[in-house]
Amino acid sequence: MAAVEVSSLAKRYSSVVAVADVSFRAAAGEITAVLGPNGAGKTTTVEICAGLRLADGGTVRVLGLDPTRDGAALRARIGVMPQGGSTASGVYPSARAGEVLRLYAALHAHPLPVGPLLERLGLTAVERTPWRRLSGGEQQRLSLALCMVGRPEAVFLDEPTAGLDVAGRHAAWDLVNQLKEAGVAVVLTTHAIDEAEQLADSVVIIDAGRVVATGSPAALTHRDGERPRLQFDAPAGLAIGELLVVLPAGSAVTEPEPGHYVVTGDVTPQLAADVAAWCAQRGLIAERLTTAARSLEDVFVELTGKASTP
Amino acid sequence: MTAVPLDLTPAPGAAPRSRQLLAQATMELRLTLRNGEQLLLTVVIPTVLLILLTSAPIADLPKPRIDFLVPGVLALAVMSTAFTGQAIGTGFERRYGVLRRLGTAPLPRAVLLTAKTVSVLCIEVLQVALLCVVGLIAGWSPHGNPIAVVGLLLLGTAAFSALGLLMAGTLRAEATLAAANLVYLLLLVLGGVAFPLTDFSPGVRHVLELLPISALSNGLRVVLRSGGGAPLHDWVTLAVWAAVAAVAAARTFRWD
Numbered sequence: 001m002a003a004v005e006v007s008s009l010a011k012r013y014s015s016v017v018a019v020a021d022v023s024f025r026a027a028a029g030e031i032t033a034v035l036g037p038n039g040a041g042k043t044t045t046v047e048i049c050a051g052l053r054l055a056d057g058g059t060v061r062v063l064g065l066d067p068t069r070d071g072a073a074l075r076a077r078i079g080v081m082p083q084g085g086s087t088a089s090g091v092y093p094s095a096r097a098g099e100v101l102r103l104y105a106a107l108h109a110h111p112l113p114v115g116p117l118l119e120r121l122g123l124t125a126v127e128r129t130p131w132r133r134l135s136g137g138e139q140q141r142l143s144l145a146l147c148m149v150g151r152p153e154a155v156f157l158d159e160p161t162a163g164l165d166v167a168g169r170h171a172a173w174d175l176v177n178q179l180k181e182a183g184v185a186v187v188l189t190t191h192a193i194d195e196a197e198q199l200a201d202s203v204v205i206i207d208a209g210r211v212v213a214t215g216s217p218a219a220l221t222h223r224d225g226e227r228p229r230l231q232f233d234a235p236a237g238l239a240i241g242e243l244l245v246v247l248p249a250g251s252a253v254t255e256p257e258p259g260h261y262v263v264t265g266d267v268t269p270q271l272a273a274d275v276a277a278w279c280a281q282r283g284l285i286a287e288r289l290t291t292a293a294r295s296l297e298d299v300f301v302e303l304t305g306k307a308s309t310p
Numbered sequence: 311m312t313a314v315p316l317d318l319t320p321a322p323g324a325a326p327r328s329r330q331l332l333a334q335a336t337m338e339l340r341l342t343l344r345n346g347e348q349l350l351l352t353v354v355i356p357t358v359l360l361i362l363l364t365s366a367p368i369a370d371l372p373k374p375r376i377d378f379l380v381p382g383v384l385a386l387a388v389m390s391t392a393f394t395g396q397a398i399g400t401g402f403e404r405r406y407g408v409l410r411r412l413g414t415a416p417l418p419r420a421v422l423l424t425a426k427t428v429s430v431l432c433i434e435v436l437q438v439a440l441l442c443v444v445g446l447i448a449g450w451s452p453h454g455n456p457i458a459v460v461g462l463l464l465l466g467t468a469a470f471s472a473l474g475l476l477m478a479g480t481l482r483a484e485a486t487l488a489a490a491n492l493v494y495l496l497l498l499v500l501g502g503v504a505f506p507l508t509d510f511s512p513g514v515r516h517v518l519e520l521l522p523i524s525a526l527s528n529g530l531r532v533v534l535r536s537g538g539g540a541p542l543h544d545w546v547t548l549a550v551w552a553a554v555a556a557v558a559a560a561r562t563f564r565w566d
Contacts, residue, residue, distance in 0.1 A: 050414055051414070052413070052414065052566075075414060075415060075416045076322055076323050076324040077320075077323075078322075080411075080414035082411055089407060090408055090410060090411030090412075091406070092337070092406070092408055093406060094341055095337065099337065099340070103334065106325060106332075107325055107330050107333065107334075107415045108322070108323060108324065108416065109323030112318070113316075148318070150416070151318070152322050153320040153322050178316075181318075182318035182319045183319065183320060184318065184320055
């Protein structure tokens with residue numbers, strides 16, 4: 001049984017359809033990223049899983065429980081990190097970092113030790129600082145700490161790294177990975193494709209309230225048997241046939257645009273060296289010589305028709 | 311960030327309610343005591359009012375002035391903490407998503423509300439102690455059954471808490487802030503706190519007597535000044551406000 005099972009979920013706010021039809025599963029010991037552009041229905045989906053909103057249709061089971069009917073039993077077993085932002089981050093503005101974390105620890109039966117958790121998140125120095133005076137990154141890290149202090153079996157993180165700098169982001173990823181390795185089911189939303197690509201075992205791409213693709217990042221980027229390729233720029237009209245002779249069998253060379261060449265086949269360092277050497281023999285430089293696979297970004301743009309926002 | 315070893319293996323579960331209640335009530339109490347504006351409203355204003363009106367001949371009050379003023383200011387103290395302070399605090403907790411987030415933790419709502427009540431009662435104990443000391447120094451001579459006094463204070467707390475939560479759970483935080491302060495000011499003037507209701511014409515007076523603040527201040531005044539029992543209609547007025555407001559709050563309260 002999956003830790004989280006969502007099937008045919010639907011939710012509307014008066015006349016606006018937030019979630020039209022969303023189904024996915026998330027397993028324990030895995031990170032599942034719900035990826036989509038702003039307004040796709042990510043937050044609503046996660047909030048329904050966390051028991052914060054009622055679904056209009058479909059079924060949701062978290063750890064085998066119905067978030068609406070078995071809310072009390074479920075709340076003891078999950079951690080929820082709401083979306084940050086100045087208006088409704090969910091923490092008393094005048095409460096100190098250590099106080100809030102100790103409060104949430106005291107609500108649970110077997111909490112993590114507060115001191116080491118603060119230290120692990122680099123918050124020891126601001127333990128006595130009120131929430132409203134913490135930096136955005138510190139608030140985000142404390143928020144992450146609040147959702148995991150009760151040692152949950154499943155966590156729902158809504159945009160957990162939004163507003164973090166590079167170091168903070170990697171620290172958060174590191175912690176999320178540790179949760180996963182400890183066997184926690186991690187469901188997170190993100191509109192950052194690189195986050196989904198680097199962190200997730202499974203990606204659920206949703207757009208306009210519907211799932212448009214599901215799978216591991218590798219499976220999503222290597223769909224349709226698409227193979228990695230090597231590409232370079234050189235003067236137009238090179239003798240492609242002559243290049244092909246020096247390359248390993250199974251390679252193919254095309255010139256999709258004048259002066260832009262694409263080599264497909266077994267992309268190895270040797271292949272790159274062969275291409276460069278062949279050009280050099282002709283007194284040419286293979287400019288912008290790169291390997292390229294379809295990125296998750298390509299998949300995302302193709303499926304949603306929207307460029308990602310950083 | 312250093313790599314402090316942490317055992318993240320799941321070990322979920324809710325703490326016993328007693329531990330939750332203690333933690334939540336402590337948090338509520340600390341935040342209230344840290345809030346300067348609330349302390350102004352709950353401690354400074356009642357105390358200053360008591361000292362000022364006792365010593366300065368500002369209004370024509372029944373003599374001895376202190377015996378008239380202490381019961382009214384005690385009622386004001388209850389209203390300021392249970393109603394005004396709690397409404398404003400809870401309104402902003404809603405606004406900041408605090409209640410919503412606590413709703414994802416294994417804290418039953420009943421425990422949260424009990425914690426708020428415990429915190430209110432702790433503040434009231436401090437207020438009553440301070441006002442009694444100031445009153446006694448100023449020559450106040452209390453009479454009556456202490457149990458009746460405590461009973462009135464508790465019933466008043468119930469009524470004002472329910473009214474405060476009704477307001478905080480339905481209005482926007484900014485509207486609650488404005489309305490709670492306005493109500494505080496109006497009831498201070500119109501509720502027999504510092505000025506006797508007998509100053510008003512009989513028609514107006516009968517309406518004002520139905521206010522919870524009037525019932526509380528009048529009930530406390532009858533007990534503490536004369537040593538008699540509080541009038542039944544004061545008990546009934548407070549009980550009706552408490553019951554009606556509690557039912558309305560329970561039905562309309564929005565946690566987010």
